[in-house]
Amino acid sequence: MRIIITERQYKKLVENNQLSLFDDEVENICGQEIDYKNFGFDSWGNMVYINLPDTTPDEREELYSRIKSSNCDIVLYNIITNEKFTVSPDDIKLTKTDYKKLWIPTSVYEQKIVPYLPKIDQILKFISSTPIKTALKRAFPSNWVEENDTHIAGVVGVLEIKFNNPLKWSIVNFFNSKEDIIHLLKVFLARDYLKETTSFNENGINVSKINYFYEKNGEIKKNINDIEKSVILWMENLFKDIYSQDMEELVKIQSKSIINGFNDELKNAKLIQKIFHTGEKIHTPGYGTILDYKEGVDAIIGGVTYQIKPFSEIKFTDDSIFVNIGHSNANTYKTEFVNRMAFIKGEQLYVFKNNGNPPIGSTYEFKINKKNEQKSELLYSPTFN
16 A cells, blocks of 8 residues: 655655654745746736746645635735735635636735836736727727627728638737737837827827826826726827837737647648548638637538647546646537537547536546447547547
């Protein structure tokens, strides 16, 4: 028989000559500081992640247990900027995903962190999904289309994607979801936030100077709503100038990402076609379609709809298969729209009937029945086929 112990239990046993492994009260964190690198923001604006340096999910989970056992304020120490912020143990949460990230609610961030941040950090936090969409709508009013029965809202007819694009969907519509773009926008904003920008009327006459983040009395804006409006205005003016060096750089990065994504999706669809639908045509819904963006259909082959995802790990039990997709978006797909879910890593392909069940964190579960394949949700795998 083997007894598996944690590293901390082992250290107690060896270093302290402690014979009881299971008298293992959780050590609190009072009197210590939690080192972190930076804060991160989720796409929905509800969570602010506390990004720790070089830690595993198990270590973050243990740290979270120590925080919860503490009856004192928690001090967060930024190892890059040397800033310190104080929150309560109840403020800190742990994600339910396999990655186990520490986070605080946005309301806590606004109340306990933002007032003590350098102004540039207060400003950069608004380079996020919703403000970017707002700025795009204002930058391209003549090219903006509202959502209809087939397409989501977005920019069309300018900086168009060059393939599979009957709607003339614009490259800029992806700016709000591409991390490299968001990072570069923050770099541009950090460069510009102290500058005054001269504005000209249609006759080329200087009519005003825009200083996005300063009041007329020279003080930096303090109101959060005013700062957000200023960031949106700054992005609006940046996006409008489609021939500027900044926009050319943004468009170049996003175009490459779109091309690579399309090629990968087509390659994966062809692998599925070869196994299930020989001779059938591959149809992709097209950019900006509700079928793709909201209903989750990546490809239609022989009348069958597929959601296609990369996977990082697959585990088998007697009656289930668990598919982990790592950091990819884990969504729930309705069975009336998505018939099958395909998971691919290199040339490895797993295809399941879509059961419509929500993922647990970043992991999907599918039922298998080795005695009766008709009752199994597994349709194809390198193991069984």
